[in-house]
Amino acid sequence: MKFKKRGFLVRETLFIYAKKLDKMGLKGFGFFMTTIFVLMTSCKEEQKPRLLASNDLESVFNEEIREYYFVTLDSTAWYVSQMDTTNSVERNQELFLKSRKWYKKVEPMLIAYDYENYLSLNAPNLLKVEIDDYQDVKVLQPKSFQVLEELLFEEEGFSNKDLNAVLDYLKVRIPFVRKNHILINQRDKHHLKMIRDAILNIAAKGITGFDSPMLSNSLNEAVYNYETLGKVIDIYENAFTDKSIYQSWKAEITGTINDLNSSDFDSFDRYTFIKSHTNKQLDLVNKTAKDWRIIMNTSRTLNPTIDNLFDKNFFNMKMFSEQREPQLTDERIELGRKLFNDTSLSSPGTISCATCHIKEKAFTDGLKIAVGINNKELQRNTPTLSYSAYQTSFFYDGRSDGLEDQIVNVANNEDEFHIDLKLLEQKIRANADYKVQFDSLYNGIISDLNVRNAIATYIRSLAPFDSKFDRNMQDLEASLTDEEIQGFNLFMGKAACATCHFPPAFNGTVPPKYSETEFENLGVPKTDDFDHPQLDKDLGQYFPYKVSEKRNFFKTSTVRNSALTAPYMHNGVYENLEDVITFYNVGGGQGMGLDVPNQTLPADSLGLTDNESKAIIAFLRTLTDMEFENID
Numbered sequence: 001m002k003f004k005k006r007g008f009l010v011r012e013t014l015f016i017y018a019k020k021l022d023k024m025g026l027k028g029f030g031f032f033m034t035t036i037f038v039l040m041t042s043c044k045e046e047q048k049p050r051l052l053a054s055n056d057l058e059s060v061f062n063e064e065i066r067e068y069y070f071v072t073l074d075s076t077a078w079y080v081s082q083m084d085t086t087n088s089v090e091r092n093q094e095l096f097l098k099s100r101k102w103y104k105k106v107e108p109m110l111i112a113y114d115y116e117n118y119l120s121l122n123a124p125n126l127l128k129v130e131i132d133d134y135q136d137v138k139v140l141q142p143k144s145f146q147v148l149e150e151l152l153f154e155e156e157g158f159s160n161k162d163l164n165a166v167l168d169y170l171k172v173r174i175p176f177v178r179k180n181h182i183l184i185n186q187r188d189k190h191h192l193k194m195i196r197d198a199i200l201n202i203a204a205k206g207i208t209g210f211d212s213p214m215l216s217n218s219l220n221e222a223v224y225n226y227e228t229l230g231k232v233i234d235i236y237e238n239a240f241t242d243k244s245i246y247q248s249w250k251a252e253i254t255g256t257i258n259d260l261n262s263s264d265f266d267s268f269d270r271y272t273f274i275k276s277h278t279n280k281q282l283d284l285v286n287k288t289a290k291d292w293r294i295i296m297n298t299s300r301t302l303n304p305t306i307d308n309l310f311d312k313n314f315f316n317m318k319m320f321s322e323q324r325e326p327q328l329t330d331e332r333i334e335l336g337r338k339l340f341n342d343t344s345l346s347s348p349g350t351i352s353c354a355t356c357h358i359k360e361k362a363f364t365d366g367l368k369i370a371v372g373i374n375n376k377e378l379q380r381n382t383p384t385l386s387y388s389a390y391q392t393s394f395f396y397d398g399r400s401d402g403l404e405d406q407i408v409n410v411a412n413n414e415d416e417f418h419i420d421l422k423l424l425e426q427k428i429r430a431n432a433d434y435k436v437q438f439d440s441l442y443n444g445i446i447s448d449l450n451v452r453n454a455i456a457t458y459i460r461s462l463a464p465f466d467s468k469f470d471r472n473m474q475d476l477e478a479s480l481t482d483e484e485i486q487g488f489n490l491f492m493g494k495a496a497c498a499t500c501h502f503p504p505a506f507n508g509t510v511p512p513k514y515s516e517t518e519f520e521n522l523g524v525p526k527t528d529d530f531d532h533p534q535l536d537k538d539l540g541q542y543f544p545y546k547v548s549e550k551r552n553f554f555k556t557s558t559v560r561n562s563a564l565t566a567p568y569m570h571n572g573v574y575e576n577l578e579d580v581i582t583f584y585n586v587g588g589g590q591g592m593g594l595d596v597p598n599q600t601l602p603a604d605s606l607g608l609t610d611n612e613s614k615a616i617i618a619f620l621r622t623l624t625d626m627e628f629e630n631i632d
Helices: 014-042 062-081 089-113 115-121 145-153 160-179 188-204 218-235 243-261 270-291 330-340 403-412 421-429 432-441 448-460 468-473 482-492 577-585 610-621
Strands: 002-004 007-009 128-133 136-140
Touching: 062 089, 062 160, 062 218, 089 115, 089 145, 089 188, 089 218, 115 160, 145 160, 188 218, 188 270, 218 243, 243 270, 270 468, 270 482, 330 432, 330 448, 403 421, 403 448, 421 432, 421 448, 482 610, 577 610
Parallel strands: none
Antiparallel strands: 002 007, 128 136
């Protein structure tokens, strides 16, 4: 070991001590690791350095955080290294739980500083398909902790070949992550953002069971996350000018861990947890930033100063828009609204965007199959435009990457607008009122791009976050019933709805980065006959590349305003929410006995009672935006 100015680094990896540790046993290893870290953190100078004032300089606490990062990664790797097919199943299960504990301790730092490896190590047990073009299609089998959990704890058992494949990958990958770490030039704002992202990840994904599908060990794993946040706060103790903020952090993390430890997965009160802990911690992040004189980065998907998970400004709209787009203003929204409702812009002169996206129906049309679809193989429902801005893919099959691009598809579709974009420009120029508005708002440039931007700007405004549920989460009122709160807790827990419909938008855009929109294969049937189901013929993302592993995959849409958007699913097969909940409760297509390769929805029944199903529906009805609340 080699001493440095502010302490010392462990130069050798802990694998050098493997033989000694084997003799010491796991208990000895835990004692060894604890001793090492105590020595590393206690051998600092007697007075820790204070936080640097400049946002442009490397944090003086990097070394301590890096040392903790190494300890957690090395511990994860060591327990994984002891797993082997020659062990008993029970022994491997014990080692898995210990390795998973250390992985969860390192996870906040992985998310912040090595996101791609975080995604790899924590990937769901689902095939991943990467498509660049027709000749470059990669089908990747995950080899992650989630796969390991399902192998080791599946009642039906597993093959040693499958177990070895996962272990071989993890035994190489984790040391590789450690060796190639990038915790080098982080600033204090990066470490504070790491804390914030971890808080959001726990609330929006961690406590839902997303990454512990077999054991539902999410609450314990959230504790391990918070222990790391507490360690980082302790490292920064002397950086706080206002010591009361540090004390608030300590009390808050202790209280959070106590609450997580005091309940089981199914009965955990996630509603109270988010209100009492998540939002309070986001407020502490803001107070800490002010105390440390930090300016958080604004070029991310989330607004840096939000202090409520359900705040209207939770998302940074700029990051869900085209680059260098004009500012979203009331005037541009109003222009977009007029264009959205203008039937003269279509070739027949009878169709507008509002024809299929009716405001009173939360911007759907109430029909099983959209009017503009005549393809017998693609019988698709009209999706809501509410909150659609907070996605990275559009249409059920994801064939468009942005709202402006989506509008091109609608304009060119011969069953919809059926109009050339140049002709669309000419129609706008011929309208004197539009000309005045474009002169004012787009420097007089009437182009198909600016027309599409104006319409897209209006669509981006359709996300008020002012439903009954939002108002209660924002502490503007306390009107939720016990049944509605129970429904939210079921949605976020036992029913596993939130493992696909992530808060706060309750769509498939994945926290904590919110930079990817998920697609799922649910095995949606052709009809609503549960006794004699037939798989729907729409192949979804199978086209245009004809990749068999993408058959029947469709985008996860929002469930906000779902009380108004019947019928449901991509083909409008279910006319009411009761049938939708029943479909999920029986395990989707596979649960009904259909052959659905690569179904992402577990085929096992959720075991929901009638009262629990009713509670979930009661919660979904609280997600109706204020302007629609009096619509039956």
